[in-house]
Amino acid sequence: MANTGSDRLLRGATGDWEVVVGMEIHAQVTSRSKLFSGASTEFGAEPNSHVSLVDAAMPGMLPVLNEACVAQAVRTGLGLKARINKRSSFDRKNYFYPDLPQGYQISQYKSPIVGEGEVTVDLTPTEQFRVGIERLHLEQDAGKSLHDQSPTASFVDLNRSGVALMEIVSRPDIRSADEAKAYVTKLRMILRYLGTCDGDMEKGSLRADVNVSVRRPGEPLGTRCEIKNVNSIRFIGQAVEVEARRQIAILEDGGAIDQETRLFDPSRGETRSMRSKEEAHDYRYFPDPDLLPLEFDDAFVETLAAALPELPDAKKSRFVTQYGLTPYDASVLVAERELADYFEAAVAVEPAGRDAKLVANWITGDVAAFANASGRGVADTHITPGQVAELVDLIAEGTISGKIAKDVLALVIREERNSKPREIVERRGLRQVTDTGAIEAAVDTIMATNPDKVAQAQAKPTMLGWFVGQVMKSTGGKANPQAVNDILRVKLGL
Amino acid sequence: MSVDLPTVRRIATLARIALPEQEASHLQGEINAILSFVAELDEVDVADVEPMTSVIPARMRLRPDTVTDGEIADDIVTNAPATEDHYFVVPKVIE
Numbered sequence: 299m300a301n302t303g304s305d306r307l308l309r310g311a312t313g314d315w316e317v318v319v320g321m322e323i324h325a326q327v328t329s330r331s332k333l334f335s336g337a338s339t340e341f342g343a344e345p346n347s348h349v350s351l352v353d354a355a356m357p358g359m360l361p362v363l364n365e366a367c368v369a370q371a372v373r374t375g376l377g378l379k380a381r382i383n384k385r386s387s388f389d390r391k392n393y394f395y396p397d398l399p400q401g402y403q404i405s406q407y408k409s410p411i412v413g414e415g416e417v418t419v420d421l422t423p424t425e426q427f428r429v430g431i432e433r434l435h436l437e438q439d440a441g442k443s444l445h446d447q448s449p450t451a452s453f454v455d456l457n458r459s460g461v462a463l464m465e466i467v468s469r470p471d472i473r474s475a476d477e478a479k480a481y482v483t484k485l486r487m488i489l490r491y492l493g494t495c496d497g498d499m500e501k502g503s504l505r506a507d508v509n510v511s512v513r514r515p516g517e518p519l520g521t522r523c524e525i526k527n528v529n530s531i532r533f534i535g536q537a538v539e540v541e542a543r544r545q546i547a548i549l550e551d552g553g554a555i556d557q558e559t560r561l562f563d564p565s566r567g568e569t570r571s572m573r574s575k576e577e578a579h580d581y582r583y584f585p586d587p588d589l590l591p592l593e594f595d596d597a598f599v600e601t602l603a604a605a606l607p608e609l610p611d612a613k614k615s616r617f618v619t620q621y622g623l624t625p626y627d628a629s630v631l632v633a634e635r636e637l638a639d640y641f642e643a644a645v646a647v648e649p650a651g652r653d654a655k656l657v658a659n660w661i662t663g664d665v666a667a668f669a670n671a672s673g674r675g676v677a678d679t680h681i682t683p684g685q686v687a688e689l690v691d692l693i694a695e696g697t698i699s700g701k702i703a704k705d706v707l708a709l710v711i712r713e714e715r716n717s718k719p720r721e722i723v724e725r726r727g728l729r730q731v732t733d734t735g736a737i738e739a740a741v742d743t744i745m746a747t748n749p750d751k752v753a754q755a756q757a758k759p760t761m762l763g764w765f766v767g768q769v770m771k772s773t774g775g776k777a778n779p780q781a782v783n784d785i786l787r788v789k790l791g792l
Numbered sequence: 793m794s795v796d797l798p799t800v801r802r803i804a805t806l807a808r809i810a811l812p813e814q815e816a817s818h819l820q821g822e823i824n825a826i827l828s829f830v831a832e833l834d835e836v837d838v839a840d841v842e843p844m845t846s847v848i849p850a851r852m853r854l855r856p857d858t859v860t861d862g863e864i865a866d867d868i869v870t871n872a873p874a875t876e877d878h879y880f881v882v883p884k885v886i887e
Contacts, residue, residue, distance in 0.1 A: 329857050330857050330858060330859055331857050331858060331859045331860070331861075335861055335862075336855070336858065336859060336860030336861035336862070337859065337861045337862035338859045338862055344865065344878065345865065345877060345878040345879045346865040346868045346869060346878045346879065346880075347862065347863055347865045347878070348862045348863075349862055349864070349865070349868045350861035350862050350864075351861075351864075351867075351868075352861070353862075354868050362853065362854070362855045363852060363853075363854050363855065364854070364855060364856075364857050365854035365855065365856060365857065366856070366857030367857070368854065387845050392806075394808050395885070396880070396882045396885055408843075443885060444879070445884065445885070445886050447876075447879075448881070448884075449884075450883070450884055451874070451881045451882060451883060451884055452881075452882050452883070452884050452885045452886070453876065453879035453880070453881055453882075454879060454880040454881075454882055455879055455880075456868070456880075580802075580806055582806065585843075585845040585846075589852060590846050590848060590850060590851065590852035591845060591846055591852065592852050593851055593852070
């Protein structure tokens with residue numbers, strides 16, 4: 299699990315540098331209504347339609363905490379192997395911005411609902427590293443400002459105002475752009491398995507603030523810069539890379555890093571300082587007098603723990619031991635819970651006992667290729683686990699070759715969407731020819747019409763492939779390749 | 793504990809309160825008077841006391857996750873000085 303190799307270091311003009319990254323991930327909690335109000339969280343509604351008087355911060359309105367959001371935070375904490383704090387409290391984080399009508403964000407500062415935890419991150423299917431989780435707390439999201447509707451005004455929509463977020467703070471345990479991407483990928487996977495955040499970065503359900511600093515290997519931490527609101531995994535990698543390069547250039551020129559908040563501009567591939575209109579952050583946190591401390595008992599936590607789904611790490615190692623998959627295939631299949639379920643469904647189709655590795659190969663191969671091409675997940679295509687299972691069985695029992703199986707799948711994909719592969723094979727006469735008489739006849743014909751090739755093959759046995767090709771062609775690919783080979787060798791006297 | 797003039801101006805800025813220069817030193821005196829009044833509390837040793845965040849001997853009530861509110865965009869923007877298509881319209885906040 300150790301990866302302290304020098305391959306992670308960045309080479310500067312004056313020597314190697316180590317990048318140190320920690321992240322704050324804002325994950326939108328999956329819930330029907332908001333954290334402190336009964337307005338809907340549904341995405342894409344008309345402006346200010348999913349807003350209650352609480353979300354608009356009308357005078358006298360009081361927040362009432364959503365129990366489902368509490369449960370989601372605890373479930374996420376359990377998934378991150380973190381300490382659950384049975385007593386936590388809410389604080390006000392004060393700042394002014396038009397999309398924050400309260401003038402403060404209700405957050406958890408001193409006592410978060412979830413304490414220290416850990417994520418095992420997969421850098422490759424066989425190479426892992428650990429990232430410590432410092433805390434997870436619940437807080438409100440702000441509204442949305444649109445700046446491009448008018449040259450002189452900003453438009454404010456409060457639909458998102460008050461939606462529950464989990465802020466997940468990592469320790470500075472990440473050492474490269476690739477590790478940063480792998481961490482967010484893994485965290486997102488865990489959240490999606492748990493069903494506590496849909497992880498849809500395009501809709502802003504998952505956003506990252508990335509803290510980057512550089513240092514000489516072995517030296518104390520350098521001054522960090524925070525890159526705000528990076529909203530795709532690819533951009534997170536790019537932001538780490540360019541920010542580290544920027545800091546190295548400054549330090550190698552004898553300069554110093556200013557601790558500041560920066561923005562990543564993907565179109566220019568650079569980070570730049572956010573104009574600090576507000577002076578140094580002074581959020582003046584204090585306990586929210588409208589909310590009592592949040593308390594629950596062990597039974598509440600235990601009930602949630604008992605209902606937790608199998609998480610990606612456990613599923614991956616089970617796939618390796620139970621089905622004999624390679625770590626690579628297992629990690630591809632567990633990347634999405636639906637895909638893993640699809641695979642297990644295909645393995646389990648009656649009659650059970652088929653080769654799970656073959657099932658995995660077909661799913662991660664041709665079926666996944668079709669799904670990707672149509673922009674969907676495998677489980678969302680019309681191809682059923684039953685069809686995949688039958689295809690694998692047809693190959694295993696020798697009814698069709700792997701090559702014909704691809705043709706059958708192509709038929710399932712386009713013309714015969716609801717047909718059983720076995721019916722397709724029978725109806726279209728694709729059954730593999732194992733009748734040696736038929737194959738011998740084909741071989742005889744080809745040898746008779748190509749005496750020159752026969753002579754060549756007898757002199758040079760690698761010519762055999764040409765004959766195999768011809769036989770397969772004349773039998774429409776239905777001849778059993780092994781039988782063709784055997785018969786050819788005998789007839790050609792090889 | 794007392795505050796100097798720059799601190800008074802900073803507090804005003806953080807609170808988004810316009811503070812005419814001639815009032816700053818007057819306010820400084822008032823704030824310092826309040827601070828010295830409450831300074832008596834510093835005499836109590838609270839090193840081992842957990843900060844009190846609530847005086848109510850009750851647990852927080854939670855609500856079920858159901859949509860019970862919203863869909864009142866007309867009401868939400870009714871007091872806004874400027875609106876368009878149910879958006880609040882405010883002076884531009886970025887350049």
